[in-house]
Amino acid sequence: MLIQTILNRIEKQPGFVYERCKLRQDGRLTLEITLRPKRGSRPICSGCGRKGPGYDTLAQRRFEFVPLWGILVFFLYRPRRVDCPRCGKAKVEKMPWARGKNRLTTTYAWFLATWAKRMSWKEVAVSFMTSWDSVVRSVKMAVEWGLANRDLEGVTAIGTDEICWRKRTKNKFVTLVYQLDAGKKRLLWIGPNRTTKVFRSFFDWFGPERSGKLKFVCSDMWKPYLRVIAEKAVNAVNVLDRFHVASHMSKAIDQVRAEETRELKAKGKEPVLTKSRWCLLKRPENLTDNQVDKLKDLLACNLKTIRAYLLKEDFQRFWDYVHPGWAGFFLDKWCTRTMRSRLKPMKKVAKMLRAHRPLLLNWFQAQGEIDLGCVEGFNNKAKVITKRAYGFRTYDMLKIALYHSLGDLPMPKFTHRFC
Incomplete structure (x- = not known):
């Protein structure tokens, strides 16, 4: 032939x-x-x-x-x-x-852009004997076409968070907004920095009509996000991300452990908390055999860190409730016990949870409706993309890369698929 x-x-x-x-x-x-x-x-x-x-x-x-x-x-x-x-x-x-x-022929450009989702741009250029600039132009073309032709109808659940994409600079954060609907999870929007003005610009771009159709918005407890959501998504239920609650508790336990370790060393006592960080922060079912043995030894000691650890593990029952009324009753009791624990980092967490009590209880209303773990999953993928490129020098390149990998952008129909 x-x-x-x-x-x-x-x-x-x-x-x-x-x-x-x-x-x-x-x-x-x-x-x-x-x-x-x-x-x-x-x-x-x-x-x-x-x-x-x-x-x-x-x-x-x-x-x-x-x-x-x-x-x-x-x-x-x-x-x-x-x-x-x-x-x-x-x-x-x-x-x-x-x-x-x-x-570049259009077919070759789409070919390179498709492979750029699977490998780094440098690896694509080397594998197919072309230049890095050709790969970048191809990805940019695919992103521009996909953004111009994507469908934004039917978005009822979104999640927002920020990631740090570079260090030692003023604007080192970007705000990411994801769609969390069942069967359609993707990156919707990227904004520079994490200010109220930037997040409000998302709703200005999204439009008041689409914003009014939102049923759920998943976010962390950062005040600028909460203010804008209450202002722009008036019909949506604001749900706090479970991961961020666990993250605050882990930081509090780590702070208690670090302070107590310094106290034990100053008093000349045995440093029993040395190399115990992950024993206390990981879920019990994820512990290794050595970590299980270490945790058993620690639980036999009367330590502030162990009291903080037991409070954290006790709070996990909050997520097992079905009715928000009983969950609220448990939350109030837990906060009261924590405020009496004389552990300042844990008391700070309790005050924060009390201040956001209605938003915490919204979690039970959204449970089963949206996948609340998707936001953190997308954030991890975004961080992998930035690390795979060894850091982006410009915000525009980061934006193109994230849209290309996480945006689930449409592609034109071809008579032949290369990969």
Whole structure:
């Protein structure tokens, strides 16, 4: 079977013909495929998209196509200029296999963008013998097309959080908003920094009509987020992320453990809390055998850290309740016991939970309706993307990478799928 026949099957170009194929050995093995317009066909103006009379022919151009068996493939074509009466000047014709002045064929650009979801951009460039810039342009093209063609209807549940994407800079955080509906979980929006103004701009972009249809909004206890949600999503139930509650408790236990360790060392007592951090922070079912033995020894001691640990484990019963009334009763009792514990970090957590009591009880209303663990899962994926790229220098590059990997953006239909 001729290569022209295969290309006509999977990559047919309307108005053009694959004229000939030539294999060349010029430092690297390349396959050059020459195209020509069909006889009698008129060129299409790249400005207005209408056919017009030909003006002249430009020099031959090379367009990169998908490599074949490790052989570089190029399309060769001499573009025509169109004497367009509507545009009022001569324009280069529109070529169906490439966009504008891009020397990558559209098919190859989508091929690179698809592989860029599975590997780092550098690995894609090396694997397919192209430049890193070509991969970046391909990903950017895919993101722009996907954002312009995605469907934003039917969004009823969202979650928001921030991640730190670089260190030692003023604007080191970005605000991320995810869709959490059953069967449709994706990154919806990215904003620079984590201010009230930035988060309000999401709802301005999302629109008052879509914001009014939101049923659930999952967030942490940061006040700017809570204020904007109460202002913009008036019909939504604001649910506090369970992970952030557990995170505050873990930090409190770690603080109690660190302070008590210093006290024991100052008094010359046995440092029993040394190397015990993860024994106290991990869930009991996730402990290793050595950590289980270490925890048993610690539970036999009368330590402030153990009292904090037992309070944390006791609070886990809060999430097992079904009725919010009984959960609220348990929360009040737990906060009272914690306030009497004389453990300042744990008392701080108790005060915080009391202040956000209604939002905590909203968790039972949303339970079963949305996946409340998705926000942290998406955050972990976002951090992996930034680490895989060894950090992004600009916010725009970070935005493109996160939309590309987490945005679940649509793709145009092709006659052939490469991967």
